[in-house]
Amino acid sequence: MTSSEDLVPDISAGVTTPAGFRAAGLAVGVKASGNPDLTLVVNDGPAEVAAGVFTTNQVKAAPVLWSQEVLKQRRLRAVVLNSGGANACTGPEGFQDSHATAEKVAAVLGVGAVEIGVCSTGLIGERLPMDKIIPGVDAVHAALARGAEASLAAATGVMTTDSKPKQAALTHADGWSVGGFAKGAGMCAPNMATMLSVMTTDAVVDADSLDKALRAAVDVTFNSLDVDGGTSTNDTLLLLSSGASGLSPDPAEFVAVLTAVARSLTRQLQRDAEGATKYVEVTVVGAIDDEQAKQTARVVAEDNLVKTALFGSDPNWGRIAMAVGRSGITMDQSRMDIAVNGVTVCRNGMRGDDRSLADLSGTDIDVHISLGMGAGRSTVYTTDLSHDYVEENSAYSS
Amino acid sequence: MTSSEDLVPDISAGVTTPAGFRAAGLAVGVKASGNPDLTLVVNDGPAEVAAGVFTTNQVKAAPVLWSQEVLKQRRLRAVVLNSGGANACTGPEGFQDSHATAEKVAAVLGVGAVEIGVCSTGLIGERLPMDKIIPGVDAVHAALARGAEASLAAATGVMTTDSKPKQAALTHADGWSVGGFAKGAGMCAPNMATMLSVMTTDAVVDADSLDKALRAAVDVTFNSLDVDGGTSTNDTLLLLSSGASGLSPDPAEFVAVLTAVARSLTRQLQRDAEGATKYVEVTVVGAIDDEQAKQTARVVAEDNLVKTALFGSDPNWGRIAMAVGRSGITMDQSRMDIAVNGVTVCRNGMRGDDRSLADLSGTDIDVHISLGMGAGRSTVYTTDLSHDYVEENSAYSS
Missing domain, CATH: 3.60.70.12 (L-amino peptidase D-ALA esterase/amidase)
Structure with a gap:
């Protein structure tokens, strides 16, 4: 197939x-x-x-x-x-x-x-x-x-x-x-x-x-x-x-x-998302099921603190962990790994490899969250939150 | 009392x-x-x-x-x-x-x-x-x-x-x-x-x-x-x-x-919310119950399209209506009124008074949404989404 x-x-x-x-x-x-x-x-x-x-x-x-x-x-x-x-x-x-x-x-x-x-x-x-x-x-x-x-x-x-x-x-x-x-x-x-x-x-x-x-x-x-x-x-x-x-x-x-x-x-x-400077794929694996994986990926993708950090090319995994934790899914923080552009900056819910190893200077960012709870997985596509987003959306109808 | x-x-x-x-x-x-x-x-x-x-x-x-x-x-x-x-x-x-x-x-x-x-x-x-x-x-x-x-x-x-x-x-x-x-x-x-x-x-x-x-x-x-x-x-x-x-x-x-x-x-x-230029009260009345009123007010308060419009001093009620509609509550769009700083810009789910009558040039904005479904009410306090928000949150840890 x-x-x-x-x-x-x-x-x-x-x-x-x-x-x-x-x-x-x-x-x-x-x-x-x-x-x-x-x-x-x-x-x-x-x-x-x-x-x-x-x-x-x-x-x-x-x-x-x-x-x-x-x-x-x-x-x-x-x-x-x-x-x-x-x-x-x-x-x-x-x-x-x-x-x-x-x-x-x-x-x-x-x-x-x-x-x-x-x-x-x-x-x-x-x-x-x-x-x-x-x-x-x-x-x-x-x-x-x-x-x-x-x-x-x-x-x-x-x-x-x-x-x-x-x-x-x-x-x-x-x-x-x-x-x-x-x-x-x-x-x-x-x-x-x-x-x-x-x-x-x-x-x-x-x-x-x-x-x-x-x-x-x-x-x-x-x-x-x-x-x-x-x-x-x-x-x-x-x-x-x-x-x-x-x-x-x-x-x-x-x-x-x-x-x-x-x-x-x-x-x-x-x-073509207005104001976007980064194209972000948020992938969640190891959720209880696909639905929880998608829910987690969505909350992370919509989180303004995550999105502004990515605009700043900052692999701020603490904000990603915060967003995962508020997504309402079944999880155990000690099983959570977070990788940004291939660097596992959070391992077992704690600081992992040095965040300076994650290069976010390009336009494409891959956020990979492993929950270690099951086989559920999902990918959500999003963008960063930039000055241009604010500009274009505040100036539109007025 | x-x-x-x-x-x-x-x-x-x-x-x-x-x-x-x-x-x-x-x-x-x-x-x-x-x-x-x-x-x-x-x-x-x-x-x-x-x-x-x-x-x-x-x-x-x-x-x-x-x-x-x-x-x-x-x-x-x-x-x-x-x-x-x-x-x-x-x-x-x-x-x-x-x-x-x-x-x-x-x-x-x-x-x-x-x-x-x-x-x-x-x-x-x-x-x-x-x-x-x-x-x-x-x-x-x-x-x-x-x-x-x-x-x-x-x-x-x-x-x-x-x-x-x-x-x-x-x-x-x-x-x-x-x-x-x-x-x-x-x-x-x-x-x-x-x-x-x-x-x-x-x-x-x-x-x-x-x-x-x-x-x-x-x-x-x-x-x-x-x-x-x-x-x-x-x-x-x-x-x-x-x-x-x-x-x-x-x-x-x-x-x-x-x-x-x-x-x-x-x-x-x-x-003192970082980057805020507008202080916004979102009040929802006429919801089925207080819980649905709060849920609606929260979705409106968190909506980036609403928040950027308010940053632009724009009484963009279409975005508010969009946010209400996606909040998952019980509603009938033909019963919905939306007032911004006292001007009912949306009445019965349609264009109401002229949006130019709503003066949003000050720092305080009152968004009042009436659902006409019941007695539930709630107020949520929020701010706009500004350039300073993006700046302060993108530059923080890097």
């Missing part, structure tokens, strides 16, 4: 690499800046199987409520996404705006609105300029295409504070592909950075298998990225299968390829 | 305001800087009732393990506290150091070591310089005194990155008093800021009542301060009763006075 870690997706390719998909992204006037702000991805079939994961935030944006509802049929013909406005905390009128957007896309495609997913990202609490979006749908529909340029345009239309578009695709040796794009920088964080992603495949996969594969891939990729613990009102990931390759992959192979593409997108999100 | 909110403690008085207590603080060489680093508080009785609360962190410093053990007898004759070293993650040898410190204090006082509380604060993972601490106990014992100077010296000896000593005292009209000092800037946060506090009273209070009163006071004061979610390995609060006034207060009156002094200390901690 192929391991997802051994697969290297192509980041010059994206959402139209799988057969059966067209896409486009344009500036239609939602953003005052004139930057691209509307993306459309269309599944030309023959199949139209879909799966999705959504924010766990109880304050859900209108497009999330819409997309969750239509996804109950596990079929999507298209996804329309706008940047420049989150359409969150906009009440019943905001929901009508999402509905009207879906109806418009359905009309131009000649299908039903229940086959259209809707995503939005931007400032919370403002209504969308529907006088821009409705004619914008006509324009973006007219621009639909396949190929590298179309994939890139689709990835660009969803950008907010992202500094670059994020996409990836991978074609299995048997001939089927997975592609996709993403935007954001964490599960909300920083700034207004809703995480939106559309992934596509031309593999023949039934709805149950597609859903299962998506959840398996997301668990170790998007859901293991934690820049600052935020969870946006708008986070959405939709996976569409056209079945256009006519090929039915081995389920494990499909998960491996899907995970590889999702991991590439996740790493691109991590690298 | 007196409300604790109406009582104004005297911050030029402190731990020796109640009769029966002597204190001292000196520089004995634990800190390389030559600043004060050893404090001793002695209860001369006639009673020696004690209560305490400790960190919930599972990684506990040696002095915490020691003090938790001896406090089982609910009697303390003295508390010895050092700054300049946390004695955390130091293994069995570190525990022996705490034990030896207690034995030395017991010897000079002619009592048993089980009557001596021990507290430490400073960098994690380093052994204490016992060659400084043991003779230091003789010096600080020789300096024991009553009065304003002695109280201030005791409050000064525990300072780490604190910019000023923190103390308060209040004498009830009936003639009994409560006093105390504290150090730190949150429950760990920021920096190495362990929260240590010793409080004293000359009221006659039995052990059960003292413990109950302490927990009631702490819940709405120290445990409602949340600078960055940290929980130190060393957090300790010890309350000692000498009974020297001979007066037995009404239990509710005692809680009110104790709470007033604890609140004064808490506000001093909040005001």
